[in-house]
Amino acid sequence: MRTAAVIGTGLIGTSAALALTGRGVTVHLQDHDPDAARTASALGAGTTQPPAGPVDLAIVAVPPAHVARTLAEAQRAGLARGYLDVASVKGGPHRELEALGVDLTRCIGTHPMAGRERSGPLAATAELFEGRPWVLTPTAATDTEVLNLALELVALCHAVPVVMDADAHDRAVALVSHTPQLVSSLVAARLEHAEETAVRLCGQGIRDVTRIAASEPGMWIDILSANPGPVADVLARVAADLGETVEALRALQSRDEDERREGTAGIEDVLRRGNAGRVRVPGKHGAAPASYETVAVLIGDQPGELARVFADAGAVGVNIEDVRIEHSTGQQAGLVQLMVDPAAVPGLTAALRERGWSIRQ
Structure with a gap:
């Protein structure tokens, strides 16, 4: 890969552009907001000048709802030999591309599992993807050259490629990314009108749980609007657990010894299941x-x-x-x-x- 175009100079697009320019790739930047593209260029992410001819790879880094239209327009303009998007939802955009009649042999869906609470080009860093999973969702139609370009991008960003089915990816991120965002926001929302004396007692636990609640709402509305079903399914199961936990806590207030025992058993069950789930979260080098x-x-x-x-x-x-x-x-x-x-x-x-x-x- 010698040339690339990045459409969308937010956190992900600019970070990818920084990684590529740092490894000798000429990157052409585009954004519906010219100021964002100029900011990314000033950071060293590439040039805002259009390419003289087709680039090797076009990276579409726009919200999920705009992926299909943006990629289709770029393909009609002959912008690149291969196209990929980096949206956090894969199934919906792929079906929209099919409906638009896009040449699916020349494009592939991807999703780098990396991000920050901050957004925009000023939050970008060339190291954002290092060591992080980068999901690729090729189909039977995907051309080998395009898949190889995507794999080269992942390698240049020092990420780890993971191949998945698009809908399986969407169910997975609903569990490990989208639901945690909402749960974090729900917990943080309890602090909005809390008494100052309570807020001053905040320790590391509440800081850990609410860290991602600082994320940009507009960005998350775009993401959740593209993956509502799988997220709702996970939240429904969480809600069922919460209901049982509330009942167990109420039982602990009872004067009846049997009810208190049942309440204790219910609380212990959810805590032990939490222990079992936490152990499965990979740590450094994949260790628990x-x-x-x-x-x-x-x-x-x-x-x-x-x-x-x-x-x-x-x-x-x-x-x-x-x-x-x-x-x-x-x-x-x-x-x-x-x-x-x-x-x-x-x-x-x-x-x-x-x-x-x-x-x-």
């Missing part, structure tokens, strides 16, 4: 999160503190697999949670204490 243990270190809110604790861990040969920071409300301190191999915990704890760090159990 439970395979690591945490060493919590108290640090001050000063420049260089994080670098110093990482350097001290490295000095004793301990690899930090993951890290989280838990901030103390109103305090100039926080806890850095270092996730490490269980066998490394005793040595790391002792070494950090020797170097003056305060370890919290």
Whole structure:
């Protein structure tokens, strides 16, 4: 791949363009908002000048509802040898392309499983896709050359290709992406009119659950409008679990011992099922999160503190697999949670204490 066109210079489109230009590909940028394209170009994502002839690959990075029309227009204009989209929903756009009579041999649906709470070209980064799954949904009609171009794009972005059926993809993202967004927003919505004294008690748990609630509503309306059925199916099952959990909690208020036992059993069931599901979430190198243990270190809110604790861990040969920071409300301190191999915990704890760090159990 020597040339590419990116249509839509938001977070995903600009990030892909940055990755490609960084690896020597000439990228031509288009957007319905000329300012967005100029901003992406100023960031080094490519040029806003139209290509002199067909490019190798056109990347359509627009909301799901606009994918089919945008791709069809680009194909009619002879923009590229191959076309792909990066929308987060695959089944609907593909059926729309069929209805529009698009040459399906020259296009393929894809979805990079990467994103941020922020949107727009200024949120883009060339490293956005590194190590992340990038779903490809080829069909029997997809030309081998187009599939190879898509695989080359994934490789240039340092992502991991995953081949799926389009409708299976939509059911999967309803579970692992779209429903979590709504659940996060529902929990965060409880905070809108909460008393200030309650909000000041927010700890890492509520921060974790509501992090993605900061996402742009307009973007998510586009996504959810393109995948409403599968998301509604998952939420219906969540709602059933919530109903049973509410009943179990009410039972815990009962004076009847048998009802309280049933309530306890119901709460324990949902917590244990949650444990079982959480263990299945892949961590670093595909390992389950439970395979690591945490060493919590108290640090001050000063420049260089994080670098110093990482350097001290490295000095004793301990690899930090993951890290989280838990901030103390109103305090100039926080806890850095270092996730490490269980066998490394005793040595790391002792070494950090020797170097003056305060370890919290």
